[in-house]
Amino acid sequence: MAGTSRQINSANAYIDAEFVMAPKDFAVEGRTIVVNPNLTPVTVGQEPVRHIPAFSSTVLVDTTIEQGDSVLLLRVLDEGNMADVVNQPGWSLFADLLPGFPRTTLLYRGPVERIGTVEFDPGLALGEEKPLGPRTFEISVNLWFAPAGTDCAIHNVHEFIEIHSQIHGYGRMQKFKERDHNTLYEDQLMSPGHTPPVPFCRTRPDGGFTYPWHQYRADTDCVWLAVEYHAV
Numbered sequence: 068m069a070g071t072s073r074q075i076n077s078a079n080a081y082i083d084a085e086f087v088m089a090p091k092d093f094a095v096e097g098r099t100i101v102v103n104p105n106l107t108p109v110t111v112g113q114e115p116v117r118h119i120p121a122f123s124s125t126v127l128v129d130t131t132i133e134q135g136d137s138v139l140l141l142r143v144l145d146e147g148n149m150a151d152v153v154n155q156p157g158w159s160l161f162a163d164l165l166p167g168f169p170r171t172t173l174l175y176r177g178p179v180e181r182i183g184t185v186e187f188d189p190g191l192a193l194g195e196e197k198p199l200g201p202r203t204f205e206i207s208v209n210l211w212f213a214p215a216g217t218d219c220a221i222h223n224v225h226e227f228i229e230i231h232s233q234i235h236g237y238g239r240m241q242k243f244k245e246r247d248h249n250t251l252y253e254d255q256l257m258s259p260g261h262t263p264p265v266p267f268c269r270t271r272p273d274g275g276f277t278y279p280w281h282q283y284r285a286d287t288d289c290v291w292l293a294v295e296y297h298a299v
């Protein structure tokens with residue numbers, strides 16, 4: 068068994084969160100959400116050997132990760148009291164972080180951690196028609212919480228590529244034609260261990276990213292992981 072494993076600052080009494088570099092026959096104990104934040108596949112150590120694709124995740128139970136560039140491992144420790152996660156160190160009501168964000172929207176963000184850099188071609192990574200050449204991205208991760216029934220605000224601006232992995236509860240990643248809930252055109256259901264494998268954005272000629280109007284909606288109390296790729 069090899070790989071450099073460390074807890075990241077998303078970890079707390081409710082959710083364990085670990086970042087493993089270069090896992091090799093790495094033991095996964097108990098029920099664990101395994102996120103592949105790379106463009107390269109992560110393989111699972113069971114026959115027939117199959118992989119966790121890029122920008123994707125699964126739930127593994129008492130098995131091994133055969134190999135990969137890196138993985139994020141998340142384990143729910145206290146399913147019954149998850150709403151208290153927002154009282155853990157480093158958590159904030161999002162309205163306290165972003166001036167003007169509505170205080171009635173009970174969206175909470177956990178501590179942000181930069182976990183390293185990765186090099187990939189954003190054109191290829193986003194499944195576009197042509198490669199754009201390799202670029203280096205800094206990866207940052209954080210958890211979010213919203214109580215049942217929360218619409219977490221429709222937005223369409225990010226200067227990074229983002230993906231989301233469901234950790235606890237049931238929610239949705241939604242796309243809209245306009246900044247209006249009545250214009251929903253795609254509704255991706257999120258259950259624990261799921262990451263929509265196609266990021267929502269496309270590249271722009273100036274190096275930025277174009278997003279549709281989108282939001283997270285919590286059907287039950289929800290925790291999800293955001294993984295962001297910031298060009299450096």
Ligand SMILES: [Fe+2]
Nearest residue numbers: 222225229281
């Ligand atoms: Fe977003």
